[in-house]
Amino acid sequence: MSLKDFTNHASVMNYVNEVAKGKKIAGKEIQQAAKRFKKDLKNKEYEFNPKDAEFVIGIIERTFVHDQGERIDGTPLRGTPFILEPWQKFIIYSLLGFYIKGTIIRRFKEAFIFLPRKNGKTRFVAALSWALALLERKSGSKIYIVGAALEQSLQSFNFINFNIKEMGEENTFRVLDNNQEHSISGDFGDGSLYIKALAANPDRQDSLNCNVGIADELHAYKTPKQYNIIKEAMKAYTNKLMVGITTAGDNMSSFCYQRLQYCKKILDDTVTDEAYFVFIAKADEDEKGEVDYTDPLQHEKANPNYGITIRPSDMKNDSLQAQNDPQQRKDFLSKSLNIYTSAMKAYFNIDEFKASDSKYDWTLEELAKFPIKWYGGADLAKLHDLTAAALYGRHITDDGVEVDIVITHAFFPIIMANKKADEDNIPLFGWKDDGVLTMTNTPTTNFAVIVNWFKEMKNKGFDIKLVGFDKKFGREFFYLMKKSGIKIVDQPQYFYKKSEGFRRIETKAKDGHFYYCHNQSFEYCVQNVRAIEKTDDMIQYEKVDGDGGSQRIDLFDAAVFGAVQMLEDIQMSAVASKWLNSN
Known part of the structure; x- marks a missing residue:
């Protein structure tokens, strides 16, 4: 089967090429990710086969619908198909398409996805978790969605549960949603799945065992152990995947900030980590870390969903408020442009x-x-x-x-x-x-x-x-x-x-x-x-x-x-x- 025969291949490659050539507006780190993808296609150590990526994209788009929201023109989204954007398909193609040559072992074992607020991060995580659970069912897939607080992971869990009901499959799966446990499990003729929402509490999670872990809102994790305890739970699996997904925060001593710096080095080719996929969406900074935060170009660079779920007029208005009211500036930089800022009490830049x-x-x-x-x-x-x-x-x-x-x-x-x-x-x-x-x-x-x-x-x-x-x-x-x-x-x-x-x-x-x-x-x-x-x-x-x-x-x-x-x-x-x- 030719690569061109895969339904989403042309869309992904068009996105990659336009970003890499600068024809599509994107931040520096997204451009680096696109160029890395193109370089990896030529790497003789890997084979590229998007079969599993196509399965995951197909599952998401054919079984999931929106539970809330509006299109940019005001049209309600609830109940409409959950159609992925090219940048989301690019992430899935990257995570699932590359294999160690001559094996069925996937290249990427870990991912860092860094997105500003309102780019559909939580629901994308939920849809990806659902599709990966079905993809890996023959291995008895176990998916943990872990938030710094349980309320965060429950947003993804509730979205999956909503869609199970929309499919009319609530009797096919066993759903536990109470004060003790939040999980979805199901048995198929050729395998099983188990999806569980957790709070990142390493003192209670020493016996975990999973093949996919989603660490949501990494910026709120207080210690590396909250992340590593989930990562350690995957050692029994070959095609495991640990995904850290987050928005910027304001603690530059945090695990998340240090992980961001490490992932930037991967994209810069100053550190080699072939098993780590990196997608960093943020505004471009100058050498002193300053951003022209009122520039619509920077707004678009930071937000892959600019013009889709991100309204340009709202971004412009918020940027002007940030300019006129310094109290608003820190939140605008961190939440809308994904720029890590020191806590307001910190003196130095x-x-x-x-x-x-x-x-x-x-x-x-x-x-x-x-x-x-x-x-x-x-x-x-x-x-x-x-x-x-x-x-x-x-x-x-x-x-x-x-x-x-x-x-x-x-x-x-x-x-x-x-x-x-x-x-x-x-x-x-x-x-x-x-x-x-x-x-x-x-x-x-x-x-x-x-x-x-x-x-x-x-x-x-x-x-x-x-x-x-x-x-x-x-x-x-x-x-x-x-x-x-x-x-x-x-x-x-x-x-x-x-x-x-x-x-x-x-x-x-x-x-x-x-x-x-x-x-x-x-x-x-x-x-x-x-x-x-x-x-x-x-x-x-x-x-x-x-x-x-x-x-x-x-x-x-x-x-x-x-x-x-x-x-x-x-x-x-x-x-x-x-x-x-x-x-």
Whole structure:
């Protein structure tokens, strides 16, 4: 059978070609997904057969109808056939069409689908779950639809249940819909299906077993375990499929945001993950993460259903409201344009830091050879928690630009690392793999370990002039640093002093003259900073979620201490120079 004989092949290929060539308006990441599809068609490691994709599309369009909504002209949709759009067919063709050459093993085992609100995400998930359950019935298909809250997964469950009733098949399937369970099961002559709606509660889901998992609204998942517990439930199946589907959120420390960054790297070809399908629909951002959010072109790029379920006039009106009312802007960016935004309480735009950092690429070895005076800072944990050390300096480039550089390093007791990484969603083990965190073998981080880091940096060639530290927070550390031969001065944590270091870092980042060695742990801390403006341009800062929260700013704090010492030393040197010149 020729590919051209498949009913939906022409529609999918037309979509792919028009997106890849720029003839159809789509965001950067959708263009990358289309180009990846075309490249994979030529990959000799895979065979392309859309037979199962055609089955799934056919099941959806022939058995499902809309339960609510209106067409863009106001015509009611309830009861009309659930016809898939080309972008939805493209997703299904991608997920089910590629096989490892010479086998019946599908290439994709995992998917990340990132869509703004009102693009039919929930009902598409429901229809896909139903069709996949029928497709995999011979294997005794088990489908779990998992939301961060049960109410979310029930939206998909209720849509499937509605359609079973519309088909007149309520007696064919066993439907449990009560406070204890929400499931649909059925036996066929050649197999069976089981679809269940769940809340993402990993403490109650250790015995799950399924071949398809749908993790809905990933941005609301508080820990990676909520996702991974479903993924782990599939190990008994070869053609398993884990689908994460979500809209953007406002927590850049979350599992969902980190997964988004990983999937972008797949599309950029900086990470190779052949078993992961990625479809990211969002507006295009510039290098500082800014979006022209009033531009209809960006509205269309972000929304695959633009002009179908997304009304252009509504988008334009909402964008103008966002422009005139800053309180509306964050929600418009995240929900309508699918742009991850920092929580409103977060002070910094992390994209400004990333843009500045990306301008430079000096290694530690190169930095050690530069004629830089380095100033240290440290933020010590009270107990078994994150401890941070930093070196801060400034370098004049060949073209006369003054660049501030911070080198930070984190420390964490290994016996608490697993617990805290999971509870507080901190990527400690990733930082360890990157070489920017040391796991200590003691219940709390021994001060000698931090002292040794400063000594090692000095031995590598870093000219450490002095380290600032408030000795009331660690007199033993203060004593050990003095004993090591590294000059350390008492630096009380007065907010007006720290404000100077804070402002220095802020200004340098905004000007694009700040480099932090691509350290992701430093980025994590920066985006957790909440700041309060005081009189006379002073600023007081803390964690976004307060003293009792789970987020950390320790590495940023250590950098501020280093910046303060550098500024004070510059000022003292200037005063001394002026005195000498006057005498």
